[in-house]
Amino acid sequence: MLEVEQMLRQRNIKVTPQRLALVTELRDKGHLNIEELYNSLKRKFPSISLATIYKNLNAMIENCFVEEVKIPYAKSKYEIAKDLHSHVVCEECGKVCDIDIDLSSVLKCDTISNSGFEVQKSALIVSGTCCDCQAKKKK
Numbered sequence: 001m002l003e004v005e006q007m008l009r010q011r012n013i014k015v016t017p018q019r020l021a022l023v024t025e026l027r028d029k030g031h032l033n034i035e036e037l038y039n040s041l042k043r044k045f046p047s048i049s050l051a052t053i054y055k056n057l058n059a060m061i062e063n064c065f066v067e068e069v070k071i072p073y074a075k076s077k078y079e080i081a082k083d084l085h086s087h088v089v090c091e092e093c094g095k096v097c098d099i100d101i102d103l104s105s106v107l108k109c110d111t112i113s114n115s116g117f118e119v120q121k122s123a124l125i126v127s128g129t130c131c132d133c134q135a136k137k138k139k
């Protein structure tokens with residue numbers, strides 16, 4: 001717990017019990033959406049609202065401490081910010097995992113240079129079925 005508190009203090013983020021719990025969840029479980037966060041925080045703080053969680057998340061996103069992972073056709077997931085990386089998403093259960101892909105060759109392709117855009121950042125979202133869900137299907 002102390003560790004999380006230090007992480008927040010280092011970034012000059014006001015430490016509150018809710019924020020500590022929120023960041024601990026993200027640290028321990030990785031990518032979570034707003035409902036998953038709400039359901040686990042509600043156990044500790046029965047009066048917490050979705051709006052409070054959004055407010056806390058947004059404050060920490062502004063501070064670049066938390067990052068929003070935008071997933072097409074699904075609710076955003078949140079994680080503690082680190083280097084830009086890509087994700088695989090399970091279409092069945094919504095599980096999200098980090099993947100390490102070098103996108104530099106993709107970014108050099110003609111389609112992108114012909115668009116006239118100057119690339120700033122790029123990350124991939126790959127969707128599929130996770131191991132657990134594949135196993136469930138085979139049963």
Ligand SMILES: [Zn+2]
Nearest residue numbers: 090093130133
């Ligand atoms: Zn799955």
Ligand SMILES: [Zn+2]
Nearest residue numbers: 079087097098
């Ligand atoms: Zn991630």
